[in-house]
């Protein structure tokens with residue numbers, strides 16, 4: 001690499017970092033980063049990203065589900081596109097890199113092409129997906145599912161914890177819930193979907209590598225459980241006569257942890273939310289809701305584990321005379337990355353002077369939904385200590401640069417798969 005290029009790429013990294021910080025300043029909660037789907041702050045963030053897309057030479061718009069979409073035409077207008085993206089919603093009290101890094105780096109790559117007046121034989125589209133985290137409504141990957149054409153309209157009637165339906169939230173955001181289908185894209189319009197994302201785990205750091213090639217995104221199942229017992233007076237009901245929903249939930253949570261902890265093959269289970277009612281110091285809890293998130297390296301392993309977890313919870317509920325309702329709110333199978341895209345990513349990593357290292361993703365990504373409409377490839381960037389979904393999430397500037405250089409190289413050298421090479425018409 002020439003010294004001139006080095007200066008160029010370093011400023012690319014600094015620009016990305018500046019924008020990461022600008023986006024992180026848009027939050028629902030003072031002193032924390034929280035930006036959930038269809039919030040006022042998500043809308044504010046969308047406007048900022050749309051401005052960056054236009055500045056990079058793209059036509060940009062908000063689509064029917066709230067995704068920010070930018071298009072940089074190729075040598076010929078209307079050509080199929082290489083789609084780049086990630087998400088711009090966050091978990092509660094989030095780190096600033098999970099999602100935005102992929103969106104901002106993709107825009108920076110397009111800006112670089114635009115600055116050099118460079119057009120490619122295909123278009124580039126950048127998408128910032130509006131809901132990947134699934135924090136607000138029970139379902140997740142809502143933005144990418146809408147683009148992939150697999151959005152479940154039934155989700156429109158689900159309500160957030162304040163009782164606001166997704167349908168109403170879309171209207172408040174300025175979108176029409178009856179036209180979500182308009183966000184869907186056809187397979188023939190997309191040459192591939194590529195995402196750059198922080199690893200969210202410690203493997204690249206242990207390997208002393210700034211970037212890696214993702215082999216597959218692990219599947220996930222999310223469940224919502226509700227235990228109903230009998231509320232009562234904390235001073236008068238003897239312990240043996242209680243049907244306490246909260247102590248029942250505590251036993252269930254302990255059983256889930258025990259079951260996953262004793263699995264030697266990478267099973268993980270998390271209860272990340274719990275709510276007890278009526279919620280008073282001197283009242284025995286009558287009803288408790290909690291969520292369960294289960295992931296494993298293979299779909300078969302995860303499905304078996306979910307079955308066993310449900311059986312154990314049923315047994316606990318039965319023994320404690322609690323009524324159990326348990327529903328699957330989200331299910332995604334494992335998404336393998338396409339070998340031809342892995343190869344092009346590996347070549348770009350090698351060309352940048354880094355060792356090529358392949359690793360699976362334990363975290364979920366928009367590619368899990370996009371695989372229904374395009375082949376998927378992912379580049380991981382090292383993050384400090386593997387910490388994510390936490391404000392201490394951090395990426396070194398040099399690694400931001402490395403990721404951006406790799407993504408730019410993949411884009412500039414991108415070769416569509418054989419089956420895409422015949423002349424195509426979009427529409």
Ligand code: GLV
Pocket residue numbers: 132133362363364365
């Ligand atoms: C998304 O970050 C997930 O893996 O839950």
Ligand code: MN
Pocket residue numbers: 087098099132197364365
């Ligand atoms: Mn993410």
Ligand code: MN
Pocket residue numbers: 091098133389
């Ligand atoms: Mn996340």
